[in-house]
Each structure stands twice: as C-alpha cells, then as structure tokens.
Amino acid sequence: MNALPRFAPGQTLLLDADDTLWENNIYFERAIASFISYLNHHSYTHEEVRLVLNEVERETVRERGYGLASFRHSLVTCFERLSTEPISAEKHERIVSFSQAISEHEIELLPGVAEVLPVLASRHRLILMTKGNEVEQAEKLSRSGLAHHFTSVEIPREKNPDAYCAVCQKYELRPHKTWMIGNSPKSDINPALAAGLHAVFIQHPHTWVLEHEVVDVVQNGQYLLELAAFTELEDRF
Structure with a gap:
C-alpha cells in the first residue's frame, strides 16, 4: 500500500453515503x-x-x-x-x-469524516452517489451537515455499471480521473470498475449482507485501493 502514489488534485471523487460517511446498517x-x-x-x-x-x-x-x-x-x-x-x-x-x-436515530458520522471531507473538497470535485429512496437519502444528507462539500448529488435506484456511465456522461467525467469510494463491493466497487473507473474500498464491519461480493480484479490502468478507514483518504488524495 505504501508504494501507491498520492494522486494529484483535480480528481473527481464519487462518494457513497450509508456506511461510508455515516453509520446506517x-x-x-x-x-x-x-x-x-x-x-x-x-x-x-x-x-x-x-x-x-x-x-x-x-x-x-x-x-x-x-x-x-x-x-x-x-x-x-x-x-x-x-x-x-x-x-x-x-x-x-x-x-x-x-x-x-x-x-429516529441521529446521523452518526464515521470516524474522521467531518475532518477529512473538507480537505478532500478543497483538492478535488466531490459528488455524492448513493442509491436508495431519494427523499430519505436527501433528508439524511441534509441532517448530516455535509451537503455543502458536494458539487452534486446523485441518488440512482441502483448503482450498476450503467448508472456510473450515466453520471460520467452527465458531468463529462474522465474515467481515468474518476473514483468511486464506498464500502459495498456489489454497489460501489465492482460496478464502478466495470464502468472503467478507479475505486476505493473502505471496508465496514457491518456492511449489509446483500451488498457482499468478491471484489473484481482491476484491468490495466485501473487503481483499486483498499483502505481500513476514511481518514486514510487524506494521505492518498
């Protein structure tokens, strides 16, 4: 892991919400x-x-x-x-x-999110990309106090390769400078890799069982980082 480079400012970071930014499952x-x-x-x-x-x-x-x-x-x-x-x-x-x-639960941010997210926002373009019920997800984002760090918010019904390709087309994103960051192999990592993006897998000990999958192998030119905590993003981006 230490041999990986620190990636230059100006990347686009797509961030999952539930169990990546705050506790949910x-x-x-x-x-x-x-x-x-x-x-x-x-x-x-x-x-x-x-x-x-x-x-x-x-x-x-x-x-x-x-x-x-x-x-x-x-x-x-x-x-x-x-x-x-x-x-x-x-x-x-x-x-x-x-x-x-x-x-009825308060939004409980995961360790380091409140401190690291503004640092990432100062260096890169942040887009929230989280699936689920649109009203519920938007309401959680509002209560989290994090909304101002994101330039855009996308709440697709599913996060599959087509959804990632659509977001790249909508915002004219270049895959070689676009990353999906999340805790779910099924929704965050594998479909993003299939769409040609890079990915950052931040494991959560209580990821929903329906989101479990074996992580795919990256193709030539792709990066897949596996980090133990959100705080480690600051050292890579």
Missing part, C-alpha cells in the same frame, strides 16, 4: 435482531430466520426498491411466511415499530 441489524427475537420461532433457528428474511428483502428490493417502507414490508412478509398464527393488528404495529426506530 447497524440500526437495521438491531431492528432485525429485535424482530427475530419477537418472532421467537419454535422450529427455525435465528440464523435460519435471517436467511428467510434475506431472501424476502431481495424480493422486496426488486419490486419496491430501497428505504424504510420496503424494509417494513420485508419484516411483515417474513413474519407472515414463518408465523404459525395470523398477524394481528397488535403484532403488525409491533413489527412496524422495529423499523420506525431506525428513522
């Missing part, structure tokens, strides 16, 4: 743990219930996209599939409360 994990305990299934282990929920979430994302409403739908659907009794109004309300608690 830990709140969903807590809600899921509460849900599984409440379900208290007599035949399925907690791990088996989680596998069912993962599959339900995959279905929900395809049908409804991301966001708290989709997460609530997944919890209710999972409960209906696994419960031996019909879901009552009281149970429905309790399940909804697990997801509602997520929206």
